[in-house]
Amino acid sequence: MYSVLRSYLPPQFNHTLAKLRLDEAVAMTSSYLSWLRIPVFATSGLAALGSSLLYFKQNDIIYPANLPAGSRTNVDPPEKYGIQDAESIKFPTPDGETLHAYLLRPSDPSLRKNVTLVTFHGNAGNVGHRLPIGKVLSQSLGCHVFMVEYRGYGLSTGSPSEDGLSIDGQTALDFVRNHKELRKTNIVLYGQSLGGALAIKLLQTNYHVGDISAVILENTFLSIRKLIPSIMPAAKYLSYLCHQRWDSEQSLAKVEDAEIPVLFLSGLRDEIVPPSMMKSLFEQCPTAKVWKEFPNGDHNSTVAEPGYFEAIWGFLIREVLRGTRGEKPKRANVDVDSDQLRSEPVGE
Known part of the structure; x- marks a missing residue:
């Protein structure tokens, strides 16, 4: 970029x-x-x-995959953040690219939940920048976390595009479906910003299969064309030229008779994606849905706001794990610097 x-x-x-x-x-x-x-x-x-x-x-x-500098080659390992039970995985796409991902496992078996979060990141950086988020999701909430790196990002091959990322998302979902360790878990799609648009598209194309247990969306837009006037007002009359559409409105409208709950996490100080777009997606969502807003959360820092992971935890317990266990679910406290949790990396 x-x-x-x-x-x-x-x-x-x-x-x-x-x-x-x-x-x-x-x-x-x-x-x-x-x-x-x-x-x-x-x-x-x-x-x-x-x-x-x-x-x-x-x-x-x-898709500024090179932001910050070195993002295409320097991907932090899980060990850097004290994540011990993790695996670096590479797997092929149907069109010949190779994707990189991290699989994080709950370190404490007593906290382990029957949930796999398939996470889709925003439009900059790589999965290494999101490891602090993965650490909380795996070590505190007890989820398996499959952190996917899109084509053209980090250690994945290729160049990013809407069609390409759509293939990547489907390939990652199918990988989890067929993974001997993960295939019998509750699959939850979790997307931040651009990753949320991908999660919505996967919901649209896979809801009929019946194996997606829930979706979590953070600060996601209606469509790229509708977002352009907000971030670049001078280009609003040129938005029709945008062929990378990511039309989440249209995708949600095609989801019919699906009993898949969706959690909406909205930062009300988002300076990139107007919070009204998230609210509109929530109102248009045809499935069971939960709204959680963060008054001080901007586009990058919502994930670091108080109550963020508690909202995810409560959603998983109520909507995904209900009736799966007789005992009261447990979680652990994990020490993570809030600055490390920001979903978009800071340039050097």
Whole structure:
């Protein structure tokens, strides 16, 4: 994403761009394009330039897999965060790519739940950046956690696209379905931001199979086309050029007669995805659903807000594990730095 933006931004923007988080880069770019609004739409040449940038370079903008620097090669191992019972896995997709994933197991057998969380990350970084989240989910909540790395991210091969990530999500789900250790567990799809859009798409294409027990969504958008006016107002009239649609509204509308509960986790200070989009998804969701909002959560920090993992825990106990055990479920306290829990990594 940054390499594309640098070629179109003035020097003072280029100087600081590499130091910014994704949301900050988007905000700065949006501000700059807003300043150009009049000449862009008054001059056909500049309008054509903007149209070409959005159409031909949108994959680089939507999927900044190299952010932060080194993300395509440097993937933290679970041991760095004190996660001992973990496995690094590589598996093929039907179209010839190789995906990387981590499987985290509950370290304490007495806490182990009959749940596998298949996690789909946001649009930047790699699964190594999300290991602190996986640590809480596995060591405190007692879930198996299958952390998938999309094509073009981290140690996975290929280049990202909506079609490609859709194949990756389906391949990961099928891998869990056929894994001797995981196939008899309750499968829960858990997606953050872009990962939430992928989880919704998988819900749409797999709900009839009957083996998805629940879905967890955090700060997810209605569609990329509807998101563009919010993050880049100057490009709102060009949103029709976006071929990476991720239309979660449309996907949810195709889910019929499914008894699959969905947990919505919404940060009300989200500066990237308007909270109203999450609320709209919640209202349109045709299945059983639970809403949990975090008044101080922004796009990156909602996962670190008080009550976040308690909401997931309560949802799993009530909606997924009900009736599966006679004893009262237990969980453990896990010491994780809240700064490490942020779902989007900070650029160096």
